[in-house]
Amino acid sequence: MIMRRTISSFAILLMLSVLFLSLPHPSASAQEIQAVVVGESVNTALAAAERVRVVVYLRNSLDRAANLDDLAQAVQAAQDETLSSLSEDEFTLQRRFETIPAFAGDISASGVQRLAALPSVLRIDIDEGGTGHLTAAAALTRVNIVRNLGYTGKGVTVAVLDSGVDTDHSDLADDLTAESCFCSGGGGCCPNSLTTQTGTGAAEDDNGHGTNVSGIVTSRGTVAPLGVAPDADLVAVKVLAADGSFCCSSDVVAGLDWIIANRPEVQVVNMSLGTFALFAGDCDNAAAFTMAFRDAINTLRSRGTTTFASAGNEGSGTQMTAPACIANAISTGAVYDSNVGSVSILGCTDSTTAADKVTCFSNSNSVTDIFAPGAPITSTGLGGGTSTYYGTSQASPHAAGCVADLLQARPALTPDRIEMLLEQLGVIITNPKNALTFPRIDCLAALSLLDLFVGEEDDAGRESEGQEGEGKESGGR
Numbered sequence: 118m119i120m121r122r123t124i125s126s127f128a129i130l131l132m133l134s135v136l137f138l139s140l141p142h143p144s145a146s147a148q149e150i151q152a153v154v155v156g157e158s159v160n161t162a163l164a165a166a167e168r169v170r171v172v173v174y175l176r177n178s179l180d181r182a183a184n185l186d187d188l189a190q191a192v193q194a195a196q197d198e199t200l201s202s203l204s205e206d207e208f209t210l211q212r213r214f215e216t217i218p219a220f221a222g223d224i225s226a227s228g229v230q231r232l233a234a235l236p237s238v239l240r241i242d243i244d245e246g247g248t249g250h251l252t253a254a255a256a257l258t259r260v261n262i263v264r265n266l267g268y269t270g271k272g273v274t275v276a277v278l279d280s281g282v283d284t285d286h287s288d289l290a291d292d293l294t295a296e297s298c299f300c301s302g303g304g305g306c307c308p309n310s311l312t313t314q315t316g317t318g319a320a321e322d323d324n325g326h327g328t329n330v331s332g333i334v335t336s337r338g339t340v341a342p343l344g345v346a347p348d349a350d351l352v353a354v355k356v357l358a359a360d361g362s363f364c365c366s367s368d369v370v371a372g373l374d375w376i377i378a379n380r381p382e383v384q385v386v387n388m389s390l391g392t393f394a395l396f397a398g399d400c401d402n403a404a405a406f407t408m409a410f411r412d413a414i415n416t417l418r419s420r421g422t423t424t425f426a427s428a429g430n431e432g433s434g435t436q437m438t439a440p441a442c443i444a445n446a447i448s449t450g451a452v453y454d455s456n457v458g459s460v461s462i463l464g465c466t467d468s469t470t471a472a473d474k475v476t477c478f479s480n481s482n483s484v485t486d487i488f489a490p491g492a493p494i495t496s497t498g499l500g501g502g503t504s505t506y507y508g509t510s511q512a513s514p515h516a517a518g519c520v521a522d523l524l525q526a527r528p529a530l531t532p533d534r535i536e537m538l539l540e541q542l543g544v545i546i547t548n549p550k551n552a553l554t555f556p557r558i559d560c561l562a563a564l565s566l567l568d569l570f571v572g573e574e575d576d577a578g579r580e581s582e583g584q585e586g587e588g589k590e591s592g593g594r
Contacts, residue, residue, distance in 0.1 A: 153233040156242035156404060160229075168223040170211065170244040172367055174405035175199060175218040175237055181412065182419040185378065189215045196220050199237050203228055211301060211312070212367040214374040216416060219409045221367035240405040244365040247392035247438065249280060249326040249357050250427040250510035257454050257472055257490050258515065259561035260345050263522050268564060270346025270521035272528070275334050275385040277514070278372045279327030281320040281355035286328065288336040288344075288497050289351065295380060296320035298355035299371040306358040313371075320353035324361050325499045327353065329506050330389045332497030333514040334521070341497040345518025345560075346525075352380055357390060366392060366406035366439070373413035377420070384524055386417060386424040387517040388446075389510030391438025395431060398484055400442035410440040418445045423532040425449055425517045427509035429480040430463045434551035437480045447536055450479040451491025451512040452546060452557055460492070462507050473557055475548040479509055481555065487539050488546055488557040489515040519560040527567050538563040 162169040175195050179188060196213055200220070207228030212221040221244050224232075232238045274294065281298070282289055296319040298307035307314040308321045322328045335351050336344035354372040356363050363369060369390065376383050396403055401411040414424050426446040429438035441448035453460075453470045460467045465477035475481070476492050491512030498504030520535055530538075542563050543556025 153235070153238045154240045155229060155233055156240070158243045159241055162243060163226045163229065168209075168225050170221065170365060171224050171241050172219055172221045172244045172405040172409060173199070173232060173238060174240045174408045176239040177218040179218060181416040185216065189378065192216060192218050195237060199232070199235060202231060202235060207231060212299075212365075212371050214371060214409070215378040217370060217374050217409050217412045219370070219405065219412075221365060240408060242405040244367050245392045245394050245404070245406050245439070246362060246364050247366070247390060248362045249324070249390045250430050250438075250508045258519065258558050260515075260519060260522070263519070263560050263564050264343070264347070266564070268522040268526050270335065270349030270518065271525050273346065273384055273521040273524045274350040274352060274380070274382045275346070275387065275517055275521050276352040276354060276376050276380065276383045277327060277331050277334065278354045278356050278369060278386065278388045279330050279390065280324035280357035280361060281322035281327045282331045282351070282353040283322050283328040283497065283499050283501065284318065284320070286332075286497050286501050287339050288341050289328070289331055291337065292335045292349065292351040293353060294350045295352045296355075297372065297375050299368045299375070300355055300358055300363070301368050302358040302362065302364040307355065315375075320355040322355070322499060323359040324357060325504055326357065326361050326389070326506070326510065327355070328499055329494075329496045329504045330387065330510060330514045333494060333511060334387065334518040336497050340501065341503045342495055344496075345515055346521035349518070349521040352376070352383055363390065366410065369440070370406070370409045370413055373410075373417065377413065377416050381420070384422055385517050385520050386422060387514045388424070388426045388440060389508075389513050391427060391429045391441055393438075395429070395433060395436035395438055395480070396442040397436050397482060398442070399444045400439055401444055407439050407443065410443050411445070414440065414443050414445050418532045421531060423447065423520055423535050425513045427513040428485055430478040430508050431480055432463070432465050432478045432550075433480045433482070434548065435482050437482060437485060441480075442484070444484070447486045447516065447539070448484070449509060449513040449516050450481045450485055450488040450548075450555065451476045451509045452479075452488050453492050454490035454494070457493060460507070473544065473546050475546060475550070476507070478507070479548075481548050481551065481553065483553060485553075485555060486536065487516060487543060488512065488555050491515070516558050519558055519563070522560060523563055523567070526564060538567070542566060
């Protein structure tokens with residue numbers, strides 16, 4: 118929720134007073150530093166295999182809003198120093214990040230023991246896998262009226278981390294501005310059969326989930342229904358394999374890291390995916406991989422980028438998946454967009470359905486932020502056609518598209534202001550599973566009341582962005 122993310126004025130002044138704080142040197146006294154946490158699942162896995170894939174998160178005091186070059190230099194130095202302590206027999210590097218103080222790879226039991234003795238290491242956890250969260254919505258959230266008023270996401274770039282996109286689809290091809298892939302499943306599930314690929318063709322979809330999700334954001338509407346923000350630009354990042362899963366959270370973190378380092382124009386990020394592991398409450402410090410998610414999402418937010426993540430489809434009333442459980446991600450649950458009769462899907466049954474009824478499969482808990490239409494949603498499909506899904510995966514891009522429209526209307530909107538608009542102006546719905554109430558987004562209400570939430574400082578910020586030319590780099594909180 119927005120209130121638990123408010124930073125005091127003192128903290129802001131303190132952050133601004135020091136541009137950058139370096140990582141502690143590994144030679145620091147071990148007695149002065151908290152012991153390294155090794156996840157129980159790491160030892161369990163090593164009892165059954167010689168090596169397991171882990172995420173190693175490094176102890177640090179980095180300023181996430183620092184200059185990117187300084188941040189990357191410090192991260193690389195810390196990674197290099199820690200990695201130099203490991204032999205090839207102990208560790209094989211699979212992922213390292215430019216802006217996140219962590220790395221991932223295959224480790225032996227002796228490698229775990231060696232890392233656990235280093236003061237530079239904070240946590241070691243299994244590199245958790247996961248999956249895409251499969252699933253009249255425009256009328257319910259009044260996005261159709263917003264589009265008719267001329268707000269269609271024009272000039273706004275949305276990044277979608279998913280299974281990729283049908284790059285030839287007539288409703289999507291003209292919106293696609295950049296592609297990349299970070300997909301390690303099966304030894305390499307990028308289109309080039311490797312674990313990493315960038316450039317044209319890198320995000321070609323071989324599942325369909327990402328094409329559906331991308332169309333919800335920005336479909337042109339010639340074949341499939343019109344997207345929420347049909348004029349938004351699209352950056353496609355493939356992190357899901359052909360079966361709709363990701364082997365490792367580090368692949369998703371790598372996608373976020375690539376956006377931070379290479380795509381400053383991205384103002385909205387959507388992740389319709391989540392780990393197999395579920396978390397009660399905020400999970401920022403729960404594991405090495407959630408710490409990496411946290412750092413990536415916080416860095417994006419500090420630079421003016423709003424991140425959405427689907428809450429998950431396990432039907433839990435107490436838990437969500439990662440990255441939705443990260444405090445600064447806007448977690449999104451799903452409601453029906455209309456009465457579609459009885460529905461049995463994703464392991465549960467809703468004998469009756471209606472607009473704004475919470476779907477039986479949607480996760481939610483006390484820290485879930487918003488809900489949006491997620492069942493059933495027809496959008497773009499593989500082969501140039503259409504596809505229909507049910508899931509929180511479809512709710513999240515609906516909210517992301519709405520924000521693209523709002524950003525066209527008011528480019529200086531900050532992530533904090535955006536979240537406030539969605540949460541305070543939404544239609545209140547109740548999840549009978551946990552008796553908790555949530556805001557279902559109302560895009561027209563948010564658009565209509567922009568001026569009540571945006572003051573003179575945003576106008577000044579917009580002027581500053583125009584002077585500096587590259588607004589995203591200088592427009593963070």
